[in-house]
Amino acid sequence: MKRFKFFSVVMVAMAAIMLTACDSDSNPVNNNEPDGNAKVRVIHTSYDAPAVDIWVDGRVAISNLAYGETSGYAEVPAGTRNIQVSPTGATSPIVIDVDLTLEQDKEYTVYAVNELANIGAIVSEDARSANSSKAKVRLVHTAPDAPAVDVKLNSGSGPAVFTNVPFEQFTDYIEVDAGTYTFVVTPTGSDTEVVVFDPITVTNGSVYTVVAHGTLTDTNYPFAVRVFVDNNAGDAFVDLTADARANVMVIHASPDAPGVDLLLDDAVVNSAALEFPANTGYLEVNPGTRNIKVNATGTSQTVIEADLVFAADQNYSIFAVDVLSKITPLVFEDDLTAPAAGKAHVRFIHLSPDAPAVDITLTDGSVVFGNYEFKQATDFTPLDAATYNLQVRLAGTSTVVLDLPGIVLEDGKIYTVFAKGLVSGAGNKALGAEIIAN
Numbered sequence: 096m097k098r099f100k101f102f103s104v105v106m107v108a109m110a111a112i113m114l115t116a117c118d119s120d121s122n123p124v125n126n127n128e129p130d131g132n133a134k135v136r137v138i139h140t141s142y143d144a145p146a147v148d149i150w151v152d153g154r155v156a157i158s159n160l161a162y163g164e165t166s167g168y169a170e171v172p173a174g175t176r177n178i179q180v181s182p183t184g185a186t187s188p189i190v191i192d193v194d195l196t197l198e199q200d201k202e203y204t205v206y207a208v209n210e211l212a213n214i215g216a217i218v219s220e221d222a223r224s225a226n227s228s229k230a231k232v233r234l235v236h237t238a239p240d241a242p243a244v245d246v247k248l249n250s251g252s253g254p255a256v257f258t259n260v261p262f263e264q265f266t267d268y269i270e271v272d273a274g275t276y277t278f279v280v281t282p283t284g285s286d287t288e289v290v291v292f293d294p295i296t297v298t299n300g301s302v303y304t305v306v307a308h309g310t311l312t313d314t315n316y317p318f319a320v321r322v323f324v325d326n327n328a329g330d331a332f333v334d335l336t337a338d339a340r341a342n343v344m345v346i347h348a349s350p351d352a353p354g355v356d357l358l359l360d361d362a363v364v365n366s367a368a369l370e371f372p373a374n375t376g377y378l379e380v381n382p383g384t385r386n387i388k389v390n391a392t393g394t395s396q397t398v399i400e401a402d403l404v405f406a407a408d409q410n411y412s413i414f415a416v417d418v419l420s421k422i423t424p425l426v427f428e429d430d431l432t433a434p435a436a437g438k439a440h441v442r443f444i445h446l447s448p449d450a451p452a453v454d455i456t457l458t459d460g461s462v463v464f465g466n467y468e469f470k471q472a473t474d475f476t477p478l479d480a481a482t483y484n485l486q487v488r489l490a491g492t493s494t495v496v497l498d499l500p501g502i503v504l505e506d507g508k509i510y511t512v513f514a515k516g517l518v519s520g521a522g523n524k525a526l527g528a529e530i531i532a533n
Contacts, residue, residue: 131199132170136221136329138204139164140237140308142316144211146183159183162316163308165323167330173199204304204329208237208263217263223302223325229270230297231325235306236260238318243283244307250383251279251286251360259283273299278335280307280320287360288381292320292335302326341405342377344412344429345369345389346531348446350516350524352398352419358388368392372515372529382407387424389415398422410533412511416470417448429533430475431509439504440475443467444513447526452490453514457483466490480506487514487528499528509533 139162149157160166175196202221209215217235225231234246234257243261247253256278257266275296280289289311297303302325309318324331345357347369354368357375365375369392382405389399399415401424410429417423427444434440443455445467455464463485464473481504487497496518504510511531518526 131173133173133197133199134168134202135166135171135197136168136204137166137207138304138306138323139207140306141207141209141211141214142239142309142313144207144214148183148185163321165330165332167328168202171197173197206235206237206265206306209239213239215263217265219265221325222268223329225300225302225326226270227300230273230299231268231270231302232256232297233266233268233304234260235265235304236262237306237308238262238310240311241289241307241318244289245281245283245285246305247279247281249277249279250291251281251288253279268302271297273297278305278320287362290318290320291338291381291383293338295322295333295335300326338382339407340379341382341407342410343380343405344374344377344410344531344533346374346412346414346513347371348414348416348425348513348515348529349419349422350448350520352415352422354392355398355415356390356392358386358390360386361388371523372513374531377410380405387413389422389424399424412531412533414444414446414513416446418517421448425470427472431533432475434477434507434509437480437506438477439480439506440509441478441504442473442475442511444472444511445469447514447516447518449518450496450514450526453496454488454490455512456486456488458486460488460493475509478504480504480508497526497528502530 137160139160142162144162146159146161148155148159157166175194202223203218204221205216205218207214208217223231236244239262241262243259245255245259246257247255256269260266275294277294278292281287282289304323304325306321306323307318308321309316311318320335322333322335323329347355348371350371352371354370356363357365357369359380364378369375384402384404387399387401387403388397390397398419399422403413403426405411410431412427412429414425415422416425443464445453446469448469450469452466452468454462454466456462463478467473483502483504485499485502486495487499488495509532511533513529514526515529516524516526520526
């Protein structure tokens with residue numbers, strides 16, 4: 096394969112595509128051209144570059160080619176052409192004025208790449224002949240701020256299809272069996288999933304160019320993958336759709352444990368130590384089996400490790416519970432169905448390791464949640480939106496161990512209330528309650 100790094104290459108190749116679109120009764124532009132044709136296709140992946148017009152020997156041949164679009168393959172008479180490039184709809188400035196020589200019987204794809212300030216091109220010669228008993232696939236990396244990537248099947252630890260493809264590089268075609276595949280993008284050499292895509296079906300006899308484009312940092316041009324079908328005119332494509340995410344919250348509920356780092360598939364996800372009894376808020380996580388580690392902050396000392404399965408479009412809370420010597424994860428699936436008008440939803444979880452079973456009551460002794468032991472939880476329960484004075488009592492008795500005055504439950508909100516700390520504790524470790532707005 097061949098690679099060129101000059102903006103002029105992409106623009107002149109773009110221009111050459113539509114030579115045959117000139118008036119059919121016009122004179123040949125170069126009477127000394129050899130017989131035969133080349134085929135050229137252009138794919139515009141320079142995310143912030145404007146659309147352009149291409150002039151061939153003084154005539155507009157391509158008009159308004161924009162980001163993400165392809166011209167498809169077109170036959171172009173082999174030979175030398177004079178090419179000029181201008182912004183769409185304008186005759187000036189002429190930003191490119193060059194000659195381009197196209198070789199007979201060659202097929203090319205030209206990719207406009209990088210941000211506008213550093214725009215360039217990569218050019219492939221396309222061995223796109225079909226195999227009736229296999230599909231053919233190649234990968235092109237045109238996302239400027241993305242690292243070198245691997246593409247794997249099913250998960251970040253799945254078998255690799257392509258490995259170590261950096262920005263502005265493309266692979267050769269590989270042959271694969273027809274079928275339905277789930278593609279996963281990871282940084283090269285890592286199992287960390289950048290994105291997991293919904294399954295896509297490839298068919299025998301089809302030839303595909305998979306283009307990673309956009310950016311990881313600019314939300315106006317997000318990282319995405321477009322699959323171009325190289326058969327026939329080469330202008331068909333389908334966009335891969337990212338799998339829906341799971342939402343996961345981690346709560347530090349171990350009263351004597353130090354501040355911790357949370358690692359998802361060995362990547363730290365919190366920027367500052369997570370201290371008792373704080374939480375991360377909901378984090379978007381790729382669905383599937385994820386490895387979760389909780390380490391003492393700034394160390395490799397792991398106090399919790401678990402492989403947990405998360406489903407797409409589901410919400411989870413993971414509590415680090417018990418005293419440090421017995422610390423363990425406690426996982427709940429969070430039903431965040433909206434409350435009815437005038438209601439709030441409340442869940443209670445008993446997370447005080449040395450406290451006996453308790454009731455949650457009103458000040459008149461009316462039981463709201465009754466007889467819950469350590470690590471037990473209620474469902475999310477509808478309560479009237481109001482301000483409550485609650486008490487924690489020893490289960491089945493009138494003995495109040497904790498007053499919870501002025502608890503405000505807002506209309507339409509969802510809350511988790513958990514008992515925290517130790518009966519024997521003092522200060523921040525003392526028996527108390529924490530409220531999370533889910």
